[in-house]
Amino acid sequence: MTLEVDSVSLVLGDGDQQVTALDKVSLVVGAGTLCAVMGPSGAGKSSLLAVCGGLLPPTSGRIKIEGKDMTALKEDERARLRRERVGFIFQQSNLVAALTAMDQLLLMSHINGRKPDRSARERAGQLLEEVGLKHRAGHRPHQMSGGERQRVGIARALMNDPSVLLVDEPTSMLDHGRGREVVGLLAKQTEEYGVATLMVTHDQAMLPWADQVAEIEDGFLGSPHRPDIDGGPPDDS
Amino acid sequence: MFLALRDLTFAKGRFLLMAAVIVMVALMMVLLTGLSSGLVDRNISGIRALPTTHLAFEYDDKPTWSNSMVERAMWEGWADQPGVMASTQLGNTMFNARTSKGEPVTLALWGMEPGSFIDPGADIGQPIGDDPYGVVVSRMLVAENNVEVGDTIVLDRVLTELKVVGLLDAHNNIAHTPIVYAPFRLWAEASYGPPGGPPEGESLPDILYDFATVVALQLGETTEIAAIDEQLFTVALDKPMSFVASTGYKAERDSVRINQGFLLVIATLIIGAFFSIWTIQRTQEIGLIKALGASTGYLVRDALAQVSLLLAVAVTCGVGIGYALGDLIVDGTDIPYVIDIDAMLISGALVFGGGLVGAFLAVRRIARIDPIIALGQLR
Numbered sequence: 001m002t003l004e005v006d007s008v009s010l011v012l013g014d015g016d017q018q019v020t021a022l023d024k025v026s027l028v029v030g031a032g033t034l035c036a037v038m039g040p041s042g043a044g045k046s047s048l049l050a051v052c053g054g055l056l057p058p059t060s061g062r063i064k065i066e067g068k069d070m071t072a073l074k075e076d077e078r079a080r081l082r083r084e085r086v087g088f089i090f091q092q093s094n095l096v097a098a099l100t101a102m103d104q105l106l107l108m109s110h111i112n113g114r115k116p117d118r119s120a121r122e123r124a125g126q127l128l129e130e131v132g133l134k135h136r137a138g139h140r141p142h143q144m145s146g147g148e149r150q151r152v153g154i155a156r157a158l159m160n161d162p163s164v165l166l167v168d169e170p171t172s173m174l175d176h177g178r179g180r181e182v183v184g185l186l187a188k189q190t191e192e193y194g195v196a197t198l199m200v201t202h203d204q205a206m207l208p209w210a211d212q213v214a215e216i217e218d219g220f221l222g223s224p225h226r227p228d229i230d231g232g233p234p235d236d237s
Numbered sequence: 238m239f240l241a242l243r244d245l246t247f248a249k250g251r252f253l254l255m256a257a258v259i260v261m262v263a264l265m266m267v268l269l270t271g272l273s274s275g276l277v278d279r280n281i282s283g284i285r286a287l288p289t290t291h292l293a294f295e296y297d298d299k300p301t302w303s304n305s306m307v308e309r310a311m312w313e314g315w316a317d318q319p320g321v322m323a324s325t326q327l328g329n330t331m332f333n334a335r336t337s338k339g340e341p342v343t344l345a346l347w348g349m350e351p352g353s354f355i356d357p358g359a360d361i362g363q364p365i366g367d368d369p370y371g372v373v374v375s376r377m378l379v380a381e382n383n384v385e386v387g388d389t390i391v392l393d394r395v396l397t398e399l400k401v402v403g404l405l406d407a408h409n410n411i412a413h414t415p416i417v418y419a420p421f422r423l424w425a426e427a428s429y430g431p432p433g434g435p436p437e438g439e440s441l442p443d444i445l446y447d448f449a450t451v452v453a454l455q456l457g458e459t460t461e462i463a464a465i466d467e468q469l470f471t472v473a474l475d476k477p478m479s480f481v482a483s484t485g486y487k488a489e490r491d492s493v494r495i496n497q498g499f500l501l502v503i504a505t506l507i508i509g510a511f512f513s514i515w516t517i518q519r520t521q522e523i524g525l526i527k528a529l530g531a532s533t534g535y536l537v538r539d540a541l542a543q544v545s546l547l548l549a550v551a552v553t554c555g556v557g558i559g560y561a562l563g564d565l566i567v568d569g570t571d572i573p574y575v576i577d578i579d580a581m582l583i584s585g586a587l588v589f590g591g592g593l594v595g596a597f598l599a600v601r602r603i604a605r606i607d608p609i610i611a612l613g614q615l616r
Contacts, residue, residue, distance in 0.1 A: 055609045083530020098247030110239040111531040
């Protein structure tokens with residue numbers, strides 16, 4: 001299994017201000033699986049992503065990526081694991097303002113300490129083509145629409161060939177049509193690249209693309225199950 | 238440099254403004270150094286122009302040009318020492334005087350043996366020596382008081398009449414006062430003799446000619462200076478130290494350094510402030526890049542590379558413009574200005590170093606930015 005969350009708790013704040021953001025959460029996401037975690041604001045969705053990506057150390061429990069225990073690592077080792085094995089997809093605004101779509105992808109090679117060689121450029125070009133943005137390769141974020149920016153974010157997350165994709169509210173800033181487009185693309189890439197994708201969302205309409213769904217509320221995560229819909233993803237995905 | 242270069246081109250307005258400020262700071266540093274050094278140089282240019290390695294003053298803890306008095310035994314004693322290539326006496330006395338055009342002037346009368354190794358000759362007219370009252374004047378008197386060959390200058394109190402026989406192109410000054418080069422005997426008479434010179438038909442006693450201000454020396458590297466000083470009751474100073482013996486030189490040089498110090502602090506603060514604000518503006522973006530897996534070291538190196546590039550280009554421009562302006566000042570005006578390549582490079586290096594320190598203090602903030610801010614709801 002690619003992403004294993006084993007009885008993870010996260011307590012934030014001190015003293016009277018303490019909040020249990022995650023309470024003994026366990027979850028397994030396999031390769032090629034898109035797992036959606038649903039819940040209202042403040043339920044613990046972003047906390048779950050933060051601990052899975054090593055941005056916050058859990059108070060207790062273990063996170064394993066490809067069998068490697070992330071909770072045992074130091075901060076710089078977690079950063080390394082993140083850049084080598086984890087792809088993050090954030091909300092709409094999270095592209096670097098100064099970089100073109102192509103450069104957003106090549107940045108990942110730089111972060112990894114590699115000057116982008118020809119194969120990195122080819123891969124970046126191919127990923128942009130797959131998300132339908134080859135013609136936008138030279139455009140900066142302010143020259144693109146919200147949906148296009150989110151698609152660049154997906155391509156960027158796949159650039160370093162990750163085994164885990166962590167996706168934060170990918171549709172929150174998009175209209176319904178563009179939201180469906182983006183999640184459809186995410187589902188396709190999850191399958192094609194065999195990554196374990198954990199997507200947090202409060203948007204019920206995106207569930208048809210998920211292989212499994214789990215609800216979270218007040219830090220408690222329910223058991224993952226097949227999405228409760230008829231007929232699977234819409235045809236236009 | 239990947240992010241650094243793209244930020245520079247993306248936010249080129251902001252960076253151009255910052256570069257312009259750095260250019261101005263570097264330019265100010267170079268011009269101020271040139272101008273101040275020019276002023277300071279007008280204090281000691283006459284000493285600097287002497288073809289000496291050392292000057293021997295009368296023994297004193299703090300020898301000065303105004304207080305020193307050496308005797309014949311001292312300059313003749315120095316001349317006899319092994320390793321001394323040349324030695325001659327030099328007299329220095331300040332006088333108020335009046336030119337033949339009626340203008341009051343202050344001058345430094347320097348007495349020397351005509352034809353000795355410190356005799357500067359003359360760029361226009363004749364050198365000292367042929368006429369016992371003939372003197373050579375340096376440029377400031379020519380430029381500011383229109384003194385010409387053939388003019389006379391009368392010294393106040395002693396009423397000695399100096400005949401201008403030659404002019405120098407150089408601004409040879411001591412304590413900001415133009416030097417008038419005179420034969421040693423004329424200097425001694427004006428400095429120690431009775432007003433109006435000796436009564437007609439009489440001569441002054443020989444002892445009058447046995448005193449001067451310093452001994453001008455050309456010494457070899459092996460000369461045992463301390464031993465000779467002790468034997469002759471002198472204190473021989475190398476050239477830079479003999480500048481310090483000129484009134485006001487040390488204070489002026491220190492004020493130049495204070496100015497440079499302030500400029501350096503200003504440069505450091507401005508650049509530090511700019512990059513602090515720049516880093517704060519980029520907080521969200523830096524958090525994002527950290528969340529993508531970038532190390533703090535990667536981001537700090539990238540930011541410092543950006544600063545270094547900006548500083549290198551801006552400082553080079555500032556120093557270059559400063560050099561060109563200095564050249565115009567020296568060639569086209571009489572403003573005291575010194576083009577000193579070493580000082581300019583040091584000024585540039587200081588602004589670069591100061592800027593880098595300021596930026597380094599600013600970008601340390603990068604280490605404190607938490608990648609968690611990339612996740613919307615936990616922001």
